Amino acid sequence: MSLAHFSSLSSSFTFLPPPIPSPTTRVLSIRCIHTRPSTSVSAKTLSNIVNSGVIACLRAKSADVALEAARAAITGGLSVLEIVVSTPGVFEVLHQLVQDFPTTTLGVGTVLTTQDAENAKNAGAKFIMSPAIVKGILDEENDDLLYIPGVMTPTEILSSYNAGAKIVKVYPVSALGGVRYIATLKKPFPHIPLIASQGITTDLAGEYIGEGASAVVLSDAIFEKEAMTQRNFTQVYRLAQFASFKVNEAVERKRKIYPG
Known part of the structure; x- marks a missing residue:
């Protein structure tokens, strides 16, 4: 099903993006009280990612x-x-979204330092991702935050897992062979x-899942550059829905083939 066909099915309603804080409204300051959960937060986060099958990767030029x-x-x-760490006000934005969408x-x-990892955790992040292996983060045991290192080679995959x-x-997957490389x-x-990341389109996402990826990262496929530039958030909504x-x-096809 193409996006055009999909859009025609959902054309009976109109999406009105929620309002953002006005320029005079300050985003909530970061205040988090951490308590040790009865079950591992990182294990639940991993389960959520696998069940979803997709991680939306957002980078923007401003917090609003x-x-x-x-x-x-x-x-x-x-x-x-x-949210990519280079986004202005990334940790304040994250904290606000945690308040607005507590079940998400x-x-x-693109976390490259232990300081950014700590800031992300304090802002309410459930996971952090890197384009490479940051040993200072990987070596630290943390049941409250799932760390997803970036890997290219079989050696890096096994070393990270061990x-x-x-x-x-797996990054940058498109440059490494795409679906065939994951398989x-x-x-x-x-x-x-394995999460497949870089240059993946929505139409190819299913192939990655079918060949063994636990999830895919979709960036421009959802946060289309033109839509972001024009602040066309209705288009972002439609691409996300698709x-x-x-x-x-x-994901459902995969579950039927490999139940449990």
């Missing part, structure tokens, strides 16, 4: 655009979202959850 785009994507049906699995992407990573991000990696590593629909189909 990030807020509106994130709200549109979540309202469109996406339950896992990361929210995280921070060091404690519960799931890894090849799953042969020696069927027990290691992506959620397509990936859910793929």
Whole structure:
């Protein structure tokens, strides 16, 4: 089903993106009180990511655009979202979204330092992602925050897993061979959850899931550059809705083939 066909099915309603704080409204300051949960937060986060099958990756040039785009994507049906750390006010934006969408699995992407990891945790992130392996983060045991390191090679995948990573991000997957690369990696590593990331379109997401990816990262496929520039958050909503629909189909097909 194409986006045009999908859009025609949902044309009976109009999406009105929630309002953002006015320029005079300050985003809530970060105040988090951490208590030790009865079950591992990171294990639940991993389960949420696998059940969703898609992580929406948001980068924006301002905090207010990030807020509106994130709200549109979540309202469109996406339950896992990361905000790239280079987004202005990323931790304040994240904290606000945690208040607005407490059941959504929210995280921070392109985390390269332990300080950013700590800031993300304090802002309410449930997971953080890196384009590489940051040993200072990987070596620290943390049941409250799922760390997803970026890997390229079989050696990096196995080393990260043996060091404690519960799931890894294969990046940049399109440059490494795309769907075929994920299928090849799953042969020696069927027990290691892999996230496919970089250059993935919504139409290809199902193929990645079908060939063994536990989830895919969708960036421009949801947060289309033109839509973000024009602040067309209705388009972001539609793209998020379409992506959620397509990936859910793929996840359900996979469950029928590999139940349990």
